Each structure stands twice: as structure tokens, then as C-alpha cells.
Amino acid sequence: MRWLAALLCAPITVLAAQPSALRSGLEFASADVRALQADDFANPGMLWVDRGAKLWSTPAGAAAQSCAGCHREAAVSMKGVATRYPRFDREAGAVLNLEARINRCRSTRQQADPLGFESDELLALTAYVAHQSRGQVPIPADDAASRAARERGREQYFRRQGQMNLACTHCHDRLAGRRLLAETISEGHGNGYPAYRLEWQGLGSLQRRLRACFTGVRAEAPPFGAPELVELELYLTQRAGPLRIETPAVRR
Amino acid sequence: MLARIQVPAQARQGEIVTIRIAIQHPMETGYRIDHFGRRIARNVIHTLAVRFGGTEVFSADMGSGVAANPFLQFHVRAQASGEFSFEWVDDSGARGSERATLTVV
Numbered sequence: 001m002r003w004l005a006a007l008l009c010a011p012i013t014v015l016a017a018q019p020s021a022l023r024s025g026l027e028f029a030s031a032d033v034r035a036l037q038a039d040d041f042a043n044p045g046m047l048w049v050d051r052g053a054k055l056w057s058t059p060a061g062a063a064a065q066s067c068a069g070c071h072r073e074a075a076v077s078m079k080g081v082a083t084r085y086p087r088f089d090r091e092a093g094a095v096l097n098l099e100a101r102i103n104r105c106r107s108t109r110q111q112a113d114p115l116g117f118e119s120d121e122l123l124a125l126t127a128y129v130a131h132q133s134r135g136q137v138p139i140p141a142d143d144a145a146s147r148a149a150r151e152r153g154r155e156q157y158f159r160r161q162g163q164m165n166l167a168c169t170h171c172h173d174r175l176a177g178r179r180l181l182a183e184t185i186s187e188g189h190g191n192g193y194p195a196y197r198l199e200w201q202g203l204g205s206l207q208r209r210l211r212a213c214f215t216g217v218r219a220e221a222p223p224f225g226a227p228e229l230v231e232l233e234l235y236l237t238q239r240a241g242p243l244r245i246e247t248p249a250v251r252r
Numbered sequence: 253m254l255a256r257i258q259v260p261a262q263a264r265q266g267e268i269v270t271i272r273i274a275i276q277h278p279m280e281t282g283y284r285i286d287h288f289g290r291r292i293a294r295n296v297i298h299t300l301a302v303r304f305g306g307t308e309v310f311s312a313d314m315g316s317g318v319a320a321n322p323f324l325q326f327h328v329r330a331q332a333s334g335e336f337s338f339e340w341v342d343d344s345g346a347r348g349s350e351r352a353t354l355t356v357v
Contacts, residue, residue, distance in 0.1 A: 041258050044321040047276040051254050201278070201320035 024243050025251055028177070028186040033198070037250040045127060045196035045248025048120070048203045052128025055121060061112025067125070070109065074132055082133035082245055086234045087141035088149065095149045095230050099126050099205060117224035123203045127194045130247035138191070138245065140238040149227075153235030156228060162219025168232075183252070189240040190233065192249020199252065206233055253277060253348035257338060262355050263330035271302070271310070273338055274323040275348065281316035295343045297322060304354075305334035330356050 026034060036042050057068040071077040086097040092104055102125050103114035115122035140150070157168045171180070172188030179185070193206035200208075207229045214221035222228045258272040275297060282294025294316060302310040310326045338350040 041256065041272055041274065042323055044274065044323065047254055047256060047274060047321060050256060051276070054254075198319075 022189065022241055022243055023176070023187055024189055024191055024246065025186040026192065026246065026249065028184045029250070029252060033250055033252055037192075037246070043196070043248060043250055045194070045203055045250060048124045048127045048194070048196075049131045049248060051120065052124035052126070052131075055125050056128060061106065061110035063109065063111045065110045067105070074128065078129045078132040080133050080136055082130040082247070083136050083138045084141065086146075086149075086230050086237065088143055088145035095146060095227070095234060097207075097230050097233050098130060099207075100225065100230070102126060102129065118205060118208055120203075123194050123205065126205070127203060127248050130194065130245060133245045134247055135244050137242050138237050138240065141234070146234065149231045150234045150238060153231035153233070156232055157235055157239075162214070162217035164217040164219075166217045168213070188236070189243050190236045191240050191243040192246035192251065194247060195249040195251050197251045203248065206236075253340075253342075253346060255338070255348055255350050257336075257350045257352055259336055259352035259354055261353075262357050265330065265356050267330050268327050269330050269354070270325060270327055271336065272323070272325045273300075273302075273350070274321065275340065276321055277342065279314075279316070279318055279320045279322060283316065293343075297340050297342045300324065300338070300340040302326075303337045303339075304328065305332075309336075330354060332356055 026037060029037075036044075040046055053074070055067070056074055057066050059066045059069070067074070082098055085101060086095050088094070089096045089101070089104070091108075092100075094100075096104060099117070099122055102122065106112045107114055115125070140146075160167045160170075168188060171185050175185050176187045177185065190206040190209070193209065194203050195209075196203050197209075205224075207224055210229055210232060211221040211224075254276040256274045258270075260269050263269045277297055278295065279297065280292055280295040282292070282296075284292045286292055296316055296318065297314055300312045300314070301308055309328050312324060314322065333356045334354060336352045336354065338352075339347070340349075341347045
């Protein structure tokens with residue numbers, strides 16, 4: 001009868017053993033990658049942060065206005081800003097991530113052409129702004145429109161897609177820590193982006209990383225800036241819960 | 253070309269100091285092919301020289317084996333106050349330079 005008692009107790013044990021602490025992508029990286037991120041000089045992402053600092057005070061557009069012209073010191077005015085994005089923007093009537101918010105500021109305030117997705121300039125400014133919130137915990141937006149968008153992102157996270165017929169959850173919840181060929185599967189948190197990936201030999205946005213996953217499961221990747229990607233970003237922000245912002249992170 | 257350099261502002265006489273430099277550069281190997289099947293021309297920082305008060309104290313000859321955004325570190329013994337000058341040039345002919353002063357106390 002003892003085996004029967006053990007069997008009956010088993011489900012309870014499994015429930016109790018659910019992992020509760022979230023692990024940043026950094027914990028799945030090798031020691032040398034972690035060392036690269038820990039050293040602010042060796043971290044190659046800081047080259048983009050430095051470039052962002054220069055762009056911050058460079059006038060642009062027909063208004064000949066620089067970011068610093070309105071926002072002054074980024075260390076003060078941009079502290080904690082990255083913790084609140086993506087969020088619904090009433091003026092734009094859409095959910096904006098940090099990149100889109102910067103581009104919106106460019107077109108409305110500076111009267112300049114928006115910077116291209118994954119351009120060094122946009123990545124540099126985004127990394128510079130997000131870097132001001134390093135060590136802070138994101139606060140998921142809580143208005144009705146943001147909540148609705150987040151729900152769509154959540155649905156997408158759990159929906160099977162592509163020729164491999166996989167959802168995000170299949171790897172990043174069930175198989176985190178296991179190997180996918182030479183890669184260690186992480187929990188899929190975006191708290192370090194824009195991040196320097198050794199594979200890219202450069203800085204890239206979270207959307208670029210998400211698109212790589214779409215290609216990986218042989219699904220059609222939405223274009224940069226597509227609502228699906230922003231909604232997924234929004235859901236991931238909430239999913240990453242108390243993980244602190246690491247921008248610029250270094251990943252493999 | 254954007255670069256970051258790290259030179260301590262002050263050092264004691266005879267102290268060994270660490271000098272670091274990171275340069276933002278694609279370090280294009282010349283082995284890659286673009287979407288149209290054309291070879292992407294090699295463009296790496298092939299020479300970097302560091303002088304202290306006009307005397308060369310460190311130099312590097314780099315090739316396509318060096319990753320993008322090269323990061324170099326070396327050590328020098330601080331003998332007298334002076335200025336470090338960093339100069340580098342890539343295959344496209346683009347040049348970069350940085351300067352930093354070290355004071356021996």
C-alpha cells in the first residue's frame with residue numbers, strides 16, 4: 001500500500017516544486033560572457049551607449065532641437081523611463097515601445113525623419129535611454145488599452161505557429177536550461193535589450209531577437225514595428241516580473 | 253570612429269598601469285557574401301599604435317581573425333608624466349585617434 005500512498009502524494013510534491021525565481025538570460029550565459037557584461041569598459045554595448053550620449057545633445061531636424069534641449073540631463077530625466085515601456089500612447093493611438101517613442105519624439109518635436117529600425121543611431125539612443133534605468137524593475141502599464149494589448153501578446157506567446165508548430169512557451173517555459181544544439185535555452189526574458197549579441201557582432205533590439213525566434217520555428221516573422229511584436233514585447237515585460245533592466249546586456 | 257579609452261589620471265612613480273581601448277568597428281572579414289552574391293570587401297583596423305610622449309609603447313597588427321568592436325588592453329610602467337596618443341587605420345583608409353594624459357605623482 002505504501003507505493004499507492006506515494007503515488008497519491010506525487011502530484012502535490014510536483015506542484016510544490018514549481019520554480020518561483022525567474023532567471024535572467026545572463027544566468028544561462030557562460031562565465032566569459034557574464035564577465036564581459038559585468039565590466040562596463042569591456043562591455044561592447046557601452047560603445048552604443050556612448051554614441052547615444054553624443055546623439056542626445058546633437059540638434060536634429062527642421063526644429064534644430066536636440067533631445068537635451070527639452071529633456072536636459074538624461075541621467076535625471078530619463079531615469080526609470082524604460083521601466084514604463086512598451087505602453088499605450090494616447091497621442092499616437094497605439095502601443096509604443098521605447099524605440100517607437102523616441103522616433104515619435106523625433107517626428108513631432110524635432111521634425112526630423114524617423115530613424116530606421118536597427119540603425120546604429122536608433123539603437124544607440126534607445127540603449128542610452130534604457131541604460132539610465134539599469135538596475136530598476138519594469139512597471140507594466142496598467143491602462144485598459146495596454147492591458148488589452150498585453151492580453152493579445154500573451155495569447156501569441158502560447159499559440160503554436162510556423163512549420164515546427166511550436167509556441168514560445170514550449171521552449172522558454174518547459175525547456176529552459178536544456179540544450180538546443182549548442183545553445184542553452186533561456187527563459188526568454190527581454191530585460192537586457194537592446195543587447196550586444198556575439199552572434200550579431202553588434203547591438204540589436206528585442207524585436208530583432210524575437211524575429212530570430214520566429215525564423216527558428218519556421219514561422220513568418222512580422223516586420224519591425226508590427227503590432228504583434230510590440231504586443232509580445234509588452235507581455236514579455238510583465239512576464240519578466242521583478243527582473244532588473246540590464247541594458248546593455250551581453251548575450252551569446 | 254567612436255572609441256573608448258581608459259587611462260588612469262594619476263599613477264605613482266614606477267607603478268604598472270593598465271591601458272584599455274575599445275573601438276566601434278565592424279571588422280569586416282572579407283570572406284562574407286551579401287544577399288546578391290557579391291563579396292563584401294575586407295575592412296579591418298589593420299594597424300593600431302600607441303605612443304607615450306612620442307615613443308611607441310604598444311602596437312598591434314590585426315587581421316580578419318579579430319572580432320568586431322576590438323577591445324585591447326596592455327600594461328605600461330609609469331616613469332614620468334606625459335600624454336598617450338592612440339592612432340589606428342582601417343582598410344578603407346579611415347583613421348581614428350584619441351589622447352589621454354597620465355600624471356605621475
